[in-house]
Amino acid sequence: MQTKDINENIAWAKINEDVLRSMENPRMGYWVAVVCCVAMVMCAVAAEIYQYQVGMGPANLNWPHMWDLYIATFVFWIGMSHSGTLLSAILHIIQADWRKPIYRFAEAMTTFSLMTAGLFPIIHLGRVWNMYWVLPYVSDRGIWPNFRSPLVWDAFAITTYLTSSALFLFIGMIPDLAICRDSARGWRQKLYTVLSLGWQGDDRQWRNFRKIYLLMACFLIPLAVSVHSIVSADFAMSIMPGWHITTFPPYFVAGALYSGCAAIITLFILLRYFFRFDEYMTIPILEKTCKLTFAIAMVWSYLNIIEFAATWYGHDMVAKELLIAKFVGPHAPYFWMMLFCGSVLPFTLAFEKLRRHLPTMFVVSLFLNLGMWLERWMIVTPTLSFSYMPFAWDVMWPSMVQWAIVFGSFGWFGLLFLVFVKVFPSVSMYEVKEMVFHRRHYHSSALANQFHRRASDPKPGDEPSKEGA
Amino acid sequence: MKRYYVMGMFSNFEEAFATVSDIRSHVIPGVSVDDVTLKSPIEHPEIEEVLGDRGSPVPKFTLFGAIFGICFGFLFLASAQATFLVQPQGGKAVVPLPSNIVLTYEMLILFGVIATVIGFLINARLMTRRHPLYSEKVSLDQIGVMLELDEKNVDPIKELFKKHKVLEIREEVSQ
Structure with a gap:
């Protein structure tokens, strides 16, 4: 049974070779995945064109539901973006070196999730050509964005997060891009020469690199928390039943971390299988990610209970009715499915045998993400269906146009990710080398002696004890 | 005045560390640790310490x-x-x-x-031309110790590199 995060005896040259090989000669499975993603995106494009031609009404974007499926999916993608950068930054600061083989694709996931999420407000606008109206510039119409509105905060926060995450991803990749530059030919060499910015690996560059990486990690942790708190403010700062809840910001942040971790597990298993990264994306690292996901799942479950209790023991009768409607009303199947996927299924992560079984973990991670998507839908839809005005109560099933756009967003994300893994190294070569180096030099000898040896144990070179022989 | 650049490629950090430590202890008069540039495939704060306090603004x-x-x-x-x-x-x-x-x-x-x-x-002086002595082996698995020297110190440095099991020595002269 594999117990080490990484094999300490792996040669540095082999690390380069394995990762660079993963970027070359796509296999048939890769092209099939690309075609599937393109087809999904085309579905969304067709639906979008139809929506613009016919109007937002046929897309079922009518009062009281409006853009419920779109904003639920928007929040889902924003949430998905959180684990990559946030976990990478936190684990970097606490010097958890097991992050090193997996953080690159997780950070890429962050950037692509944000790019996907950013499409939804634009799609929902309807008249996308008037998007510039939201920009704060002096106009003769006398229209200004309302800076008191959380929706405007959203725009600022998400732009900041996207910029910072993309820079964090890019800066962390510079030494690897230099490795690619040194071994690539043709158009790839030109691309990597430009992107590696003349990196030579000298002490001045490493010293400044260490500093910038730490500083950016310090910025990104509060930024990531603030972004999802602000997204939660879109709901919590209204007075709608089911939304006006004090625990929404931590609930959203926990949910975001949860869905991001689940997505990391999914992509981890896919990359390990298709790119044969068994030596880097090891079972012990997957186990650690699963344990982290389990812990976050329990936080999320606790915050759910807090939310239910606060509503149940509160004096807002409409919110209480809404809570009952979630449990037994028309949305109950989705609500119970959410609770099952989000709070019950994670217990599979508590068992070592299951954590080490890749097919099980793959299926579980997909269901965890389904649960997280349902969570967002259950935040948005029941409130819109059963609000203060009984005459406006209405249960709606989203139209095919909406579903097609949501479906296409997954294809868009997948397509971006597939392009990324073939153009950029999805495992950080220099950090894996560092991990191997430090484990070989410190963990295996000095630290092992320090931490894993009892005072009574024989010292290296001593005669073995004959006690009990 | 001609300036000489000499770079020794080492297979591991221990030998590079020992070389820089010797330079730091003035084994070769007229060569200071300030003349050293270390090139490595990974960051290594411990060996950077021997180069002295080179802060980052x-x-x-x-x-x-x-x-x-x-x-x-x-x-x-x-x-x-x-x-x-x-x-x-x-x-x-x-x-x-x-x-x-x-x-x-x-x-x-x-x-x-x-x-x-x-x-x-x-x-970090990025977006500048790469140094002519840059070796692709640095991005693979070797450690380079590069010095900017006067002509009289070139041979002693090469000797020092050889003493520490250097794999390869590269030179460049600039006017």
Whole structure:
């Protein structure tokens, strides 16, 4: 049974070779995945064109539901973006070196999730050509964005997060891009020469690199928390039943971390299988990610209970009715499915045998993400269906146009990710080398002696004890 | 005056460390540790320590960027909101502090990050031509110790490299 995060005896040259090989000669499975993603995106494009031609009404974007499926999916993608950068930054600061083989694709996931999420407000606008109206510039119409509105905060926060995450991803990749530059030919060499910015690996560059990486990690942790708190403010700062809840910001942040971790597990298993990264994306690292996901799942479950209790023991009768409607009303199947996927299924992560079984973990991670998507839908839809005005109560099933756009967003994300893994190294070569180096030099000898040896144990070179022989 | 650049390629950090330590202890008169540039495939703070305290001014850029972000963020919002004076406010504050703090905070981070990146690009001397002695082996698995020297010190340095089991020595002369 594999117990080490990484094999300490792996040669540095082999690390380069394995990762660079993963970027070359796509296999048939890769092209099939690309075609599937393109087809999904085309579905969304067709639906979008139809929506613009016919109007937002046929897309079922009518009062009281409006853009419920779109904003639920928007929040889902924003949430998905959180684990990559946030976990990478936190684990970097606490010097958890097991992050090193997996953080690159997780950070890429962050950037692509944000790019996907950013499409939804634009799609929902309807008249996308008037998007510039939201920009704060002096106009003769006398229209200004309302800076008191959380929706405007959203725009600022998400732009900041996207910029910072993309820079964090890019800066962390510079030494690897230099490795690619040194071994690539043709158009790839030109691309990597430009992107590696003349990196030579000298002490001045490493010293400044260490500093910038730490500083950016310090910025990104509060930024990531603030972004999802602000997204939660879109709901919590209204007075709608089911939304006006004090625990929404931590609930959203926990949910975001949860869905991001689940997505990391999914992509981890896919990359390990298709790119044969068994030596880097090891079972012990997957186990650690699963344990982290389990812990976050329990936080999320606790915050759910807090939310239910606060509503149940509160004096807002409409919110209480809404809570009952979630449990037994028309949305109950989705609500119970959410609770099952989000709070019950994670217990599979508590068992070592299951954590080490890749097919099980793959299926579980997909269901965890389904649960997280349902969570967002259950935040948005029941409130819109059963609000203060009984005459406006209405249960709606989203139209095919909406579903097609949501479906296409997954294809868009997948397509971006597939392009990324073939153009950029999805495992950080220099950090894996560092991990191997430090484990070989410190963990295996000095630290092992320090931490894993009892005072009574024989010292290296001593005669073995004959006690009990 | 001619300047000589000599780079020794080593297979591991221990030998590179021993070489730099010898240079630091003035084994060769006239060659200082300040003349050394270390090239490595991974960052290695321990060996960088022997090179002496070579600070990084990147945090100063960060501080400047963050302060600029606070000032710009608040003034940008306040100036946009001040234009609302021509519109009825309904008794609400023209420049509301609580909501502006949220956006000012985001601007603090955005400009802090951008300034940090600019500071890194400048101080790491990126986007410049690669040194002629740059070796692709540095990005693979070897460690380079490069010195800028006078002609008289070239041979002693080569001897020192050989003493520490250098794999390869490269030279470059600049006018």
